[in-house]
Amino acid sequence: MNFEKQDIISIHDFSKQELLFILKTAKLMEKKLNPNLLKDKILATLFFEPSTRTRLSFMSAMEQLGGKLMGFATAKMTSIKKGETLWDTIKMVEAYADVIVIRHPLEGSARLAAEASSKPIINAGDGANQHPTQTMLDLYTIQKVKGKLDNLHIGLLGDLKYGRTVHSLVTALSHFNPIFYFIAPQALQMPQTYLDELKEKKIKFFTASNLLKVSKKLDILYVTRIQKERFADPVEYEKYKGVYKLDTSLLPNIKKDLKIMHPLPRVNEIDPSLDATDHAVYFEQAANGIPVRKALLALVLGKV
Amino acid sequence: MKKEQSVSAIKEGTVIDHIPSNAALKVVDILDLRGIRSIISVATNLTSRTMGKKGIIKIGGKNLTKEEVDKIALIAPDATVNIIKNYDVKEKIKVAIPTTINKIIKCSNPNCITNNEKSMATKFYVIRKRPLKVRCHYCERNMDKEDISLL
Numbered sequence A: 001m002n003f004e005k006q007d008i009i010s011i012h013d014f015s016k017q018e019l020l021f022i023l024k025t026a027k028l029m030e031k032k033l034n035p036n037l038l039k040d041k042i043l044a045t046l047f048f049e050p051s052t053r054t055r056l057s058f059m060s061a062m063e064q065l066g067g068k069l070m071g072f073a074t075a076k077m078t079s080i081k082k083g084e085t086l087w088d089t090i091k092m093v094e095a096y097a098d099v100i101v102i103r104h105p106l107e108g109s110a111r112l113a114a115e116a117s118s119k120p121i122i123n124a125g126d127g128a129n130q131h132p133t134q135t136m137l138d139l140y141t142i143q144k145v146k147g148k149l150d151n152l153h154i155g156l157l158g159d160l161k162y163g164r165t166v167h168s169l170v171t172a173l174s175h176f177n178p179i180f181y182f183i184a185p186q187a188l189q190m191p192q193t194y195l196d197e198l199k200e201k202k203i204k205f206f207t208a209s210n211l212l213k214v215s216k217k218l219d220i221l222y223v224t225r226i227q228k229e230r231f232a233d234p235v236e237y238e239k240y241k242g243v244y245k246l247d248t249s250l251l252p253n254i255k256k257d258l259k260i261m262h263p264l265p266r267v268n269e270i271d272p273s274l275d276a277t278d279h280a281v282y283f284e285q286a287a288n289g290i291p292v293r294k295a296l297l298a299l300v301l302g303k304v
Numbered sequence B: 001m002k003k004e005q006s007v008s009a010i011k012e013g014t015v016i017d018h019i020p021s022n023a024a025l026k027v028v029d030i031l032d033l034r035g036i037r038s039i040i041s042v043a044t045n046l047t048s049r050t051m052g053k054k055g056i057i058k059i060g061g062k063n064l065t066k067e068e069v070d071k072i073a074l075i076a077p078d079a080t081v082n083i084i085k086n087y088d089v090k091e092k093i094k095v096a097i098p099t100t101i102n103k104i105i106k107c108s109n110p111n112c113i114t115n116n117e118k119s120m121a122t123k124f125y126v127i128r129k130r131p132l133k134v135r136c137h138y139c140e141r142n143m144d145k146e147d148i149s150l151l
């Protein structure tokens, strides 16, 4: 499998075999340091909206492989303020860099960037649409902590209606014969179009508003934040923000080997008292961003 | 041409037949026919064996581009386009919804790059023909028929 010069834009673009290949490459990256693998290669990070942890994770991955960095962190760069098109910005940057990571508030921006650029583009979030490297590190984490991806009982909890992370993860996991448990208040449940797609693919799923009704079945519990920005009415937000708060009282109602994930940052969804338990893998999950992003950088630059 | 006597025959040009009656004026709009100088006749509420009521548009001296034919397909999926040469139907094209739709429709997502980047062409994949459902190549949102607006 060859990913040289390929763009990483959307989880929809990847087959099961391709995803497994990327995870395998990430595992190699984790095992072996390659301090000179991307020597003389330049990564441009174009963050049109701030996302410190994603940006740092890409920068660290590039540095660990011996590559160089350039970039800007916000859209305050003068030319962009003057109304330069994204197309023109990318045309300028591609002359300086070998690979470009882009985060942009508009949906579809990464796809347009890929069309403008002859250098590979990696999408680090385009509005509410896609954030494929997050999805890949989520898969990598599940594979690592469960030893497999197939036939798992996966619970997703929180804002399932607007959660980009959740939607992409459900798409990706659908390759692996999962059983899904969608746990959310009715108003924040998984959109019907996703449920229809699962039915079409003959994937089993359950919806619930009470975690305790399904918690004993789960191998993975993926928790997401309920974001204030998503609500037009602040009263609605207040109603839902504290609905799901996991703490040690959950422990008698779960499997011994349940693993709890969260894309971070958390607000109050997971009580710190759970951090020390074997169930908590969310910090490990965040750290897994490094081998996964190293793998992607090396793959699109044709170095593995 | 006997059965279409309510609209006079044309010598050279295009006859668009089997348009749903209520869509005939919309077809005039999307093809931007109000501005052209040749003879145009528009008929609605004609009796049709297969459709009940139908509309017909005759355009003197004009041939349609592929993009124009695709546009017609989006609002009149059963239409036929007849190319007329010397009062005869020289060619009969059944319009068809293409598998990808370029440029002619607008994404309904205001946060889509296509609605924000200057002079950018749109692109959609048809994921269901009837009723029409498309997916934006850029923002990946699905749009149903009622959300689709033509550019």
Ligand SMILES: [Zn+2]
Binding pocket: A108, B107, B108, B109, B112, B113, B114, B136, B137, B138, B139, B140, B141
């Ligand atoms: Zn769009």
